[in-house]
Amino acid sequence: MVLHYNVRMSVVLDELVKLLSLERIEENLFRGQSQDLGWGTVFGGQVLGQALSAAAQTVPPERHVHSLHAYFLRPGDVSKPIVYDVDRIRDGSSFTTRRVVAIQSGRPIFNMSASFQVSEPGYEHHEPMPEVAAPETLKTEQQLAAEAGWPQSWLERAANRPFEMRPAQVIDPLRPTPRPARRMDWLRTVGALPDNPALHYSLLAYASDHHLIGTALLPHGVSFVTPGMQIASLDHCMWFHQPLRADDWLLHVMESPVARGSRGLARGRIYTRSGALVASTAQEGLIRNRQR
């Protein structure tokens, strides 16, 4: 394992990297364990990252993922392994496509399709990165949570995470007030990573499930603490535009164009510090309030 900097990988990041590597059971069958982040069910980003890892392990390494589309079907049980069943639906001359079903207790909990391509030059344009404060000048999620007076149990749960997050705006879920459906977060892993490109894609998939659907709640002055709220990711898609490093600062710019019918849609763009657009995201989520 080649590390880039002289930074020791944290235990929780090291554990996540191992979880993403999966156990290969057969050529197209993989088994993964789960990290218990404290809320009983498996974090969606973990399933996303593991499914992408399973797919990538059936694809020649010089073909990088350029898109994925997934549905979250049922909550995952942290106490049981997850089996990832890969269908090699196409091996084309330029593109390779895979379908993956994540299974627990005989039932699909998640399905995904992903496409991989050999690297090719081409036409280039992209939406510029918005003005934003540098990550060093911003407080961490944990600092903001402590200042906002989060309960001790939440602070402990948030203390030890594989990604460091520095929100570019202060959004306090304990005291939600209506605001534009937009947020920006800097993120990077808490330690340096080996060079394997597939690992960086899987880790970004993992991290991209944070705060995305929550963006759809912002105009309505509600959050996950609002009585009666039920919030769940329904789908997730990503487009990867170029190779990236998850252990260097990335800015996730999120906005929600629409909510209706108890669902909200959010989309995002992920930039490097220097303003290169490395990925785009979209997610629809259930935002239901039965007490409303």
Place this chain on the structure above:
Amino acid sequence: MVLHYNVRMSVVLDELVKLLSLERIEENLFRGQSQDLGWGTVFGGQVLGQALSAAAQTVPPERHVHSLHAYFLRPGDVSKPIVYDVDRIRDGSSFTTRRVVAIQSGRPIFNMSASFQVSEPGYEHHEPMPEVAAPETLKTEQQLAAEAGWPQSWLERAANRPFEMRPAQVIDPLRPTPRPARRMDWLRTVGALPDNPALHYSLLAYASDHHLIGTALLPHGVSFVTPGMQIASLDHCMWFHQPLRADDWLLHVMESPVARGSRGLARGRIYTRSGALVASTAQEGLIRNRQR
């Protein structure tokens, strides 16, 4: 069949509606024929609409589609039927999820996942409709093509289509010049339709495959006539926010946030005349020029 207005459905629209209805071979197996639009391979929007129709026919009718995610795997052959194989991956209390594989000559040409939900009220917001000229004040695609001096064979091919399209800007593919990656088109079917909601969703899926990926070409001053250009839809996703009618004017606002690595990403929002946001779209496409 209940028609809304006293408008006779055109032959080509009538044919499309029949093609979307599919032949049911078994509970989860459907067969569709293709419309030859003149370019030899099956129009991607047709496969999208038929796959959505197949999925919807396995779902209780009071559950409407709210999202779909698809990959185009191989070109479809217009001379052969397409078999749609539906996997009932989840029947939940609020949500129903389906996977569909479209097959020709023993090989998958397309795969899709789609999710359906019972109607629920909820939080509402949406990006407003941009300023745009009313469709009646705009020229049709066919008028613009004739004025631009398209070859007679193209004009004949474009003459008889199930959707009427009125672009809100003049974009001449014969003389492409660099411009912002944005376009807006009004669209509606050329005749009135029966009330079946699933038909309207399938028809909008069909129509939404027009011009979307082409938006990614606009900043580069190239088009499908540029020597060496290869343009192909890779994926397609849609989110349906509320019931809609495909036989009344809808505005598809498209923009391309990024192109790189021989791929372009485009996304869109589809509004009614009165400014209600009924659907969102996203598509990545191959935009390759081997002569560049």
